Amino acid sequence: MFSEYLQHLIYGYYPYLAGTVFLVGSLLRYDHGQYTWKTGSSQMLSSKNMRLASNLFHIGILVIFFGHLFGMLTPHWVYAPFLHAGTKQLLAIVVGGIAGVLCVIGGAMLLHRRITNPRVRASSSLMDTVILGLIVFQAALGLVTVIFSLGHLDGEMMLTLSSWAQSIVFFSGGAADYMAEVSWIYKIHIFVGLTIILLFPFSRLVHVWSVPFGYITRRYQVVRKRG
Numbered sequence: 001m002f003s004e005y006l007q008h009l010i011y012g013y014y015p016y017l018a019g020t021v022f023l024v025g026s027l028l029r030y031d032h033g034q035y036t037w038k039t040g041s042s043q044m045l046s047s048k049n050m051r052l053a054s055n056l057f058h059i060g061i062l063v064i065f066f067g068h069l070f071g072m073l074t075p076h077w078v079y080a081p082f083l084h085a086g087t088k089q090l091l092a093i094v095v096g097g098i099a100g101v102l103c104v105i106g107g108a109m110l111l112h113r114r115i116t117n118p119r120v121r122a123s124s125s126l127m128d129t130v131i132l133g134l135i136v137f138q139a140a141l142g143l144v145t146v147i148f149s150l151g152h153l154d155g156e157m158m159l160t161l162s163s164w165a166q167s168i169v170f171f172s173g174g175a176a177d178y179m180a181e182v183s184w185i186y187k188i189h190i191f192v193g194l195t196i197i198l199l200f201p202f203s204r205l206v207h208v209w210s211v212p213f214g215y216i217t218r219r220y221q222v223v224r225k226r227g
Contacts, residue, residue: 025201085155
């Protein structure tokens with residue numbers, strides 16, 4: 001009975017708590033904390049291996065994010081006519097595995113730098129270190145789920161997790177029931193992911209809302225020498 005209650009609490013209600021804090025917290029921080037809305041880059045303090053680590057981390061995490069976004073929230077009937085669930089899962093394993101390795105390597109390098117470099121550590125907040133550590137841990141968990149996924153390539157587990165995610169996002173109800181037979185590794189992976197979403201507004205991750213798309217359409221600035 002307690003395990004069932006816990007399952008509904010974590011996978012039925014916790015996602016909405018995390019999502020609400022994510023949206024409302026981001027809005028309030030944007031409105032009341034403009035001076036804290038930044039990437040907090042520490043490259044000027046120490047540039048050693050910074051570019052390599054940052055590129056690996058960001059490429060990996062972007063591929064993982066969009067892979068999960070479209071992979072989990074796209075209904076099965078959309079791709080079923082031309083892509084079998086097992087094939088989609090195999091594609092997710094290959095692409096997600098590569099992206100996960102890049103994210104873990106780059107993130108571990110950044111985390112090591114943040115902890116061991118005195119100048120970078122002095123300019124970092126506790127939340128900076130915690131959120132980076134959680135992301136690296138989450139990416140590592142994702143790599144472990146790849147190993148579990150190799151044991152059932154029929155795509156059924158992927159469809160189950162997708163049904164859970166779509167039930168949450170589209171308010172279908174009964175989301176927690178999809179998690180009843182799911183392996184513990186996927187449950188931990190989802191819980192850590194939801195926790196990252198919950199902590200998002202309180203970290204430097206808010207800078208992702210400020211992707212500079214305006215630079216693409218901005219008119220060129222003409223600079224002339226004084227006569």
